[in-house]
């Protein structure tokens with residue numbers, strides 16, 4: 001069976017490798033003329049590392065990124081609200097990695113060339129149209145200028161072409177731009193000193209003003225430095241207009257630094273980290289409404305094309321990776337491939353819709369808002385502000401929702 005994949009991002013390449021490993025004939029097409037190590041930091045949760053490890057990437061990930069030890073939530077004064085061990089530090093069989101997105105993309109690409117075949121991953125090919133002809137799908141690809149480059153025929157087509165998916169737009173032509181609730185994100189990378197234990201991811205502040213940071217480079221850690229990935233979220237007011245979102249748009253310090261000027265924690269000088277950044281990018285926090293269907297006959301969606309979500313709880317890349325594994329498992333069961341795509345949708349769409357909706361309601365970040373409302377000037381006794389039972393319930397509900405709870409992950413480990 002031949003499977004065409006539009007998009008060689010994190011989701012598309014992982015799906016291609018899972019499918020090729022399982023014996024399917026795969027061809028991947030991306031609109032860019034070459035893959036470049038773009039973006040800033042990203043986290044891959046243990047449940048997704050499970051899949052990349054099975055494809056042989058764990059040594060490269062460990063040599064490049066940071067094995068995340070802990071996820072810590074803090075108020076805007078830097079006081080800890082909750083800390084959760086991650087990956088192997090939580091007793092799971094796989095680590096969680098914090099890594100530069102560009103480096104992750106290149107690790108995926110190098111591995112995909114070996115597993116899928118370098119000649120099966122093609123660039124300068126934007127999917128411009130497709131149709132189902134009997135039991136085949138015929139897809140047309142064009143170059144940047146819109147000139148036809150190639151027509152490919154396969155048994156299935158997977159749209160892994162990101163938040164502006166052309167495959168999704170074919171089925172939902174009136175959907176319009178992504179949805180925005182007024183939060184702008186500035187994302188940066190700074191070479192600094194290690195903070196806390198050198199392997200902790202921190203979320204500090206509250207929903208309308210938040211600072212997220214984590215180290216992403218093993219190379220820097222070995223030199224006694226930290227390559228700190230950071231994100232500043234700011235609510236821009238209810239009347240603000242959605243700017244055209246572009247992953248590579250540069251950001252300006254003056255637009256957000258003044259609001260973080262007094263965020264000097266005893267473990268990190270936030271304005272100093274921001275000021276010393278060598279890269280600052282600006283991106284609105286956007287998502288899309290969950291779809292009623294991903295699979296239409298022999299065509300389906302995967303990753304951000306299927307379920308773009310707010311980057312809360314490190315789910316974007318992790319869930320895109322998990323999609324590829326789920327699709328492969330359903331196809332491996334054999335039988336009618338259209339039925340397999342329906343099963344894949346049935347398995348993945350409802351939980352992804354729940355994450356999109358939960359993240360709109362702030363997801364696990366709700367604990368930050370509760371503490372900000374109840375103790376805006378900080379606290380001496382956290383239990384008096386947010387009782388342990390209330391906190392534990394927020395955490396347990398969210399982990400179960402994103403299927404990153406220990407029981408689910410250990411079940412998966414035992415099934416391998």
Ligand SMILES: Cc1cc2nc3c(=O)[nH]c(=O)nc-3n(C[C@H](O)[C@H](O)[C@H](O)COP(=O)(O)OP(=O)(O)OC[C@H]3O[C@@H](n4cnc5c(N)ncnc54)[C@H](O)[C@@H]3O)c2cc1C
Pocket residue numbers: 006007008009010011012029030031032038039040041042101125126127128160161162163164165166187247248302303304305311316317318320
């Ligand atoms: C350049 C870039 C930088 C990013 N930086 C960050 C970051 O710093 N932090 C973060 O959290 N997330 C970032 N993301 C998003 C993140 O990669 C995704 O949210 C997540 O990993 C899901 O991956 P995906 O493969 O579904 O989508 P993506 O990673 O967005 O990949 C989609 C791929 O499809 C290709 N594509 C798009 N349209 C077409 C078309 N019509 N035909 C063929 N190919 C097409 C794109 O070139 C891209 O390679 C970035 C995405 C991109 C493309």
